[in-house]
Amino acid sequence: MTQPTKGQAGFAMNILILGSGGREHALAWAVQQNPKTDRLIVAPGNAGIAQIAEVADIDILSGEAVVQLCADEAIDFLIIGPEGPLAAGVADAARAAGILTFGPSAAAARLEASKAFTKEICDACAAPTAAYARFTEAASARAYVQARGAPIVIKADGLAAGKGVVVAETLDQALAAIDDMFGGSLGAAGAEVVIEDFMAGEEASFFVLTDGTNALPIGTAQDHKRAFDGDKGPNTGGMGAYSPAPVLTDAIAQIAMDKIILPTIREMARRGTPYSGVLYAGLMIENGAPRLVEYNARFGDPETQVLMMRLGGQALDAMLACASGTLDKMQINWADDHAITIVMAANGYPGPYAKGSAIGGLNTLPEDSHHMVFHAGTAEKDGAIIATGGRVLNITARGDTLAQAHARAYAMAAQINWPQGFYRRDIGHRALAQS
Numbered sequence: 200m201t202q203p204t205k206g207q208a209g210f211a212m213n214i215l216i217l218g219s220g221g222r223e224h225a226l227a228w229a230v231q232q233n234p235k236t237d238r239l240i241v242a243p244g245n246a247g248i249a250q251i252a253e254v255a256d257i258d259i260l261s262g263e264a265v266v267q268l269c270a271d272e273a274i275d276f277l278i279i280g281p282e283g284p285l286a287a288g289v290a291d292a293a294r295a296a297g298i299l300t301f302g303p304s305a306a307a308a309r310l311e312a313s314k315a316f317t318k319e320i321c322d323a324c325a326a327p328t329a330a331y332a333r334f335t336e337a338a339s340a341r342a343y344v345q346a347r348g349a350p351i352v353i354k355a356d357g358l359a360a361g362k363g364v365v366v367a368e369t370l371d372q373a374l375a376a377i378d379d380m381f382g383g384s385l386g387a388a389g390a391e392v393v394i395e396d397f398m399a400g401e402e403a404s405f406f407v408l409t410d411g412t413n414a415l416p417i418g419t420a421q422d423h424k425r426a427f428d429g430d431k432g433p434n435t436g437g438m439g440a441y442s443p444a445p446v447l448t449d450a451i452a453q454i455a456m457d458k459i460i461l462p463t464i465r466e467m468a469r470r471g472t473p474y475s476g477v478l479y480a481g482l483m484i485e486n487g488a489p490r491l492v493e494y495n496a497r498f499g500d501p502e503t504q505v506l507m508m509r510l511g512g513q514a515l516d517a518m519l520a521c522a523s524g525t526l527d528k529m530q531i532n533w534a535d536d537h538a539i540t541i542v543m544a545a546n547g548y549p550g551p552y553a554k555g556s557a558i559g560g561l562n563t564l565p566e567d568s569h570h571m572v573f574h575a576g577t578a579e580k581d582g583a584i585i586a587t588g589g590r591v592l593n594i595t596a597r598g599d600t601l602a603q604a605h606a607r608a609y610a611m612a613a614q615i616n617w618p619q620g621f622y623r624r625d626i627g628h629r630a631l632a633q634s
C-alpha cells in the first residue's frame with residue numbers, strides 16, 4: 200500500500216507556526232481543527248496559544264534557530280506569521296534545509312519590506328496605485344510636498360512596525376513627517392521615503408494565496424485603524440475587523456485580481472523572485488475601482504482572526520497547497536457567514552501602557568466555532584492571565600449575519616473584567632449601516 204505523503208489525507212504532520220500575536224493564535228486554532236495536524240508547536244506563542252498548542256521560546260528572526268527547532272521536533276510544515284522573520288530570510292533558510300514552508304522568500308517579501316520596491320513593481324506591471332516620488336534626503340522631499348500640497352502621504356521605505364505611514368492632512372504635518380523620518384526616528388527604515396498622492400475612497404483588505412503561479416483568493420476584511428470610536432484618535436495596529444468587507448464586492452475583487460494581484464505575481468516570477476505565500480493587498484476603492492495602497496507579505500492582524508473563524512481547518516489545506524505548488528487543485532468551501540473581532544487593548548495604547556494587570560472573566564466564555572477569544576499580548580502568571588502587550592485580546596465571533604456576529608462578540612466582551620483595558624464600541628459600523 201502506498202503511504203500518504205506530506206499534505207495528503209492520512210498523513211499526520213508536525214507543524215510549527217512562528218509568531219506570538221492574535222494572528223498566530225487564530226492560525227493555530229484553525230490548524231488544530233484539521234485532522235492532518237498531529238503535533239502543533241508555536242514559537243514563541245502566548246498564554247492563549249499555550250492552551251491549544253506546545254510553545255517554544257526561540258529567536259524567530261534566526262533562520263538557524265528555526266531550522267534547528269524543525270530538526271529537533273521533526274517538523275513537516277512551517278508557517279511563518281509575522282513580517283520580521285520573512286524579511287530576515289527565515290523562509291529561505293527553511294526551504295534550503297528541505298522544510299515545506301508557508302511564507303515568501305526575503306526577496307519576495309520586499310513587497311512589504313520596501314515601499315519603493317512595491318511602487319517599482321506597480322510601475323512595471325501597470326497596477327493602479329497613487330502617483331509617487333522617492334527621496335533619500337529631506338530638502339528635495341520638502342520641496343516636492345510644498346509643490347504638491349496636502350493631503351499627501353509620507354511613507355518610510357522600510358519596515359517600521361506600523362509607524363511608517365503618515366497620512367498628512369496639512370503641509371505642516373507632511374513637513375514634520377519628512378523631518379522626523381530623515382531625522383532617524385525610524386532608524387534605517389526611514390533612510391528612503393516614498394511620497395504618494397492621497398487616495399480618497401474606502402479601504403479594504405484582500406487576501407490571496409499564491410504559489411508563484413496560481414492564485415486563490417481567501418477572503419476580504421475591513422480593519423479599524425484608529426484607537427477610538429468614530430475613527431478618532433491615533434493610528435494603531437488595528438482595533439477590530441470584520442469579514443467579508445461588503446465594499447469589496449466580487450466584481451471589484453475580480454478587477455483587483457486582473458489588474459493588480461495577477462500582474463504582480465507574474466512580474467515577481469519574471470524577475471526570478473516568485474512570490475509564494477499570502478499576498479495581503481490593502482486596496483482603496485473609489486467609484487467601483489480598486490487601487491493598491493500597499494502590500495503585506497503576511498496575514499493581517501486582526502484580519503486573520505476573522506478569516507480563520509470563517510475558514511476553520513481548511514486554512515491548513517490551503518496553506519499546504521500554497522507551499523507545495525498545488526493551489527490550482529485547491530478550492531475554498533465558503534459558508535454564507537460573517538465574522539467580527541474586537542480588539543481589547545491596554546489603556547494608553549498605542550502610546551505608553553502598563554503591563555502586568557490581571558484579566559478576569561475569560562474562563563466562563565464560550566469557545567466554539569462561533570465564539571473565540573484569541574490572545575495577543577498575554578502571559579500566564581500564578582494561574583491568572585495577565586496583559587503583557589498593547590493589543591491584548593481579540594474577542595471574535597461568527598454568525599449568519601454581521602449583526603449576529605456583532606451581538607455575539609460584544610456580549611462576550613461585556614463579560615471580560617479588565618479595568619486596565621479598553622475597546623471600541625463601533626467595530627463593523629460601516630458594514631452594519633449598509634446591511
Ligand code: GLY
Nearest residue numbers: 422437499500501
Ligand atoms: N491590520 C493591519 C495589518 O495587519 O497590517
